Amino acid sequence: MSGRAAVMFVACALLLWLVMPRALPVSEDTQAVREAEQQLAQASAQGNVHALGLILSSDFIATDAKGNRENRAQVLDGFRATPWRVESLRQENVRIRLYGPTAIVTGTDLVTAHNAAGLDRDVSHPFVHVFRKRGGQWFLIAGRGSLLPVS
Numbered sequence: 001m002s003g004r005a006a007v008m009f010v011a012c013a014l015l016l017w018l019v020m021p022r023a024l025p026v027s028e029d030t031q032a033v034r035e036a037e038q039q040l041a042q043a044s045a046q047g048n049v050h051a052l053g054l055i056l057s058s059d060f061i062a063t064d065a066k067g068n069r070e071n072r073a074q075v076l077d078g079f080r081a082t083p084w085r086v087e088s089l090r091q092e093n094v095r096i097r098l099y100g101p102t103a104i105v106t107g108t109d110l111v112t113a114h115n116a117a118g119l120d121r122d123v124s125h126p127f128v129h130v131f132r133k134r135g136g137q138w139f140l141i142a143g144r145g146s147l148l149p150v151s
Helices: 003-019 028-046 049-055 072-081
Strands: 056-063 069-071 084-099 102-115 120-134 137-145
Touching: 028 049, 028 084, 028 102, 028 120, 028 137, 049 056, 049 072, 056 072, 069 072
Parallel strands: 056 137
Antiparallel strands: 056 069, 084 102, 102 120, 120 137
């Protein structure tokens, strides 16, 4: 390679390095919210009421697509009584936005479940979760979701 070609190669490489998008470092709070969201999904899939109770804030409110609201106690009671067994739960398109001690998490849960009566359910569950940091821990304070059949 000639000297001029080598200089052009280095200049192009430097230019590419300058204009290429770089991954932003993940903040400690973003990682903590991501972990809380994953714990929430896992506890929900397992029907683990104790683990859910540790994540849901005492003033938690859930709102479904029809506008029905449930408080923390009602949500936990629903998990205790649910006849559904979740076979798989996978999250897609999860996005976390931080606003000081508040985090907004959006995404979609893809759920496959069945019950003792032999009914199967494959649903796509778009959600919005609002977390609040209290005492160094992230708690879910509000959730909004809807169930859409998987096509």
